Amino acid sequence: MYAVNLARYHFCPKMKEDGLYAGPRLVILTSQEGHYSISKAAALLGFGTKNVYVVSSDKRGKMIPSALEEKIQLAKSEGAVPIMVNATAGTTVFGAFDPIEEIANICEKHNLWLHVDACWGGATLVSMKHKHLLKGIQRANSVAWNPHKMLMVSLQCSAFLVRDKTSLLERCHSARASYLFQKDKFYDISYDTGDKSFQCSRKPDAFKFWLMWKALGTRELEQRVDGVLAMARHLEQEIKKREGFHLLMEPEYTNVCFWYIPPSLRNLRDGPELWKKLHTVAPVVKERMMETGSLMLGYQTHEDKPNFFRMVVISPQVSRKDLDFVLDEIHNLGKDL
Numbered sequence: 001m002y003a004v005n006l007a008r009y010h011f012c013p014k015m016k017e018d019g020l021y022a023g024p025r026l027v028i029l030t031s032q033e034g035h036y037s038i039s040k041a042a043a044l045l046g047f048g049t050k051n052v053y054v055v056s057s058d059k060r061g062k063m064i065p066s067a068l069e070e071k072i073q074l075a076k077s078e079g080a081v082p083i084m085v086n087a088t089a090g091t092t093v094f095g096a097f098d099p100i101e102e103i104a105n106i107c108e109k110h111n112l113w114l115h116v117d118a119c120w121g122g123a124t125l126v127s128m129k130h131k132h133l134l135k136g137i138q139r140a141n142s143v144a145w146n147p148h149k150m151l152m153v154s155l156q157c158s159a160f161l162v163r164d165k166t167s168l169l170e171r172c173h174s175a176r177a178s179y180l181f182q183k184d185k186f187y188d189i190s191y192d193t194g195d196k197s198f199q200c201s202r203k204p205d206a207f208k209f210w211l212m213w214k215a216l217g218t219r220e221l222e223q224r225v226d227g228v229l230a231m232a233r234h235l236e237q238e239i240k241k242r243e244g245f246h247l248l249m250e251p252e253y254t255n256v257c258f259w260y261i262p263p264s265l266r267n268l269r270d271g272p273e274l275w276k277k278l279h280t281v282a283p284v285v286k287e288r289m290m291e292t293g294s295l296m297l298g299y300q301t302h303e304d305k306p307n308f309f310r311m312v313v314i315s316p317q318v319s320r321k322d323l324d325f326v327l328d329e330i331h332n333l334g335k336d337l
């Protein structure tokens, strides 16, 4: 919502005071795998959810740059004005990373605000080994990043980073309440964040992250992220090894999506019959997990795919043993289905 509001302010600063925009329809573009926060922002800020143009992603969940170009052209041909592209670094379901560099080229060409939703994937910024996933992120106009996800800062801690150095954020959001935001203080007031946000009273969430970073050091954060990714690769290898387990795709991040196929279905040929039966497996296994109290693991469908499990490794405390247990337990709970 911050990014969408900022992109609009950047496009048309007058709206802050004049209210309703009288010009052509404004459009935001995001991929089909993008987070719902973009359409919520569009609804809340008066864009309308119909003006969020959904760009196709490839099989791995990454935005297709040529499809983005087409949607921009489509919006323009309708007389609408695209103003912002949201690229996702670490999608919610597959953990896919949109090709930021190529998207940035398109944004530059059309003069669009580039926001990178790195809420989930931003953690890889601290890893020399994995930060290539975010290649091009330095070209973004704004970035959202949640240290409360893989970096494990206690909830909540969400960072919103802006490249602009001309106090755009403050101009966009300030209400200049004189009882709070005095200009004649004895220090550099550009560090005061109070009038840059929508809200008034808020906890200083950044402090938790600062303290944790100080206490652990960048190296330790890096080791944690590398460790979590190594665990996800272990799970992936185990799934490949074990009979009855089947990956949807090679994961790019720590979202490991897979099916469990009970012995009774293993001889069925791949097709609608198997898919229909397979669709019913995960909900029953999940129900049994909850009744037994041994495990909690979500399942879901995606497009025409039958229900699958989505194991997302986040915590550095998760071990190989834990992940083996996940697969053992799914088999135990589902082998009679």
Ligand SMILES: *Cc1c(COP(=O)(O)O)cnc(C)c1O
Binding pocket: 035, 037, 088, 090, 091, 092, 117, 118, 119, 120, 146, 158
């Ligand atoms: C978690 C997540 C969000 C929402 O962030 P919150 O600050 O936790 O509400 C947005 N986008 C992506 C890709 C996410 O993974």
